[in-house]
Amino acid sequence: MPSATTPDANLPIFDFSRFRKGDQQERKAVSKEIIQAFKTFGFVYIINHGISQEKIKDLFYWVISPFPCFLCARSQEDPSYPWHIVLDKGLCM
Secondary structure (H helix, E strand, O other): OOOEEOOOOOOEEEEOHHHHHOOHHHHHHHHHHHHHHHHHHOOOEEEOOOOOHHHHHHHHHHHHOOOHHHHHHHHHHOOOOHHHHHHHOOOOO
């Protein structure tokens, strides 16, 4: 079962440490739960996955780098918008 749900989108949150530290049976159970959540919601939020924030930030940069103007404008309108990384990397004028 998910650990919780996100307040805004009601997405299931999965603590992936159960998969990373679990035995084969636990890993299968977590996998089935995540697959079911994808089928039900289309998205999941995974925590404790072992990927550093710096790596995530770099990955977001490479995903959004073709769209810096739109994303910078959006980030300036709403500072909580997650694509502020474009500003951090100096892609906006």
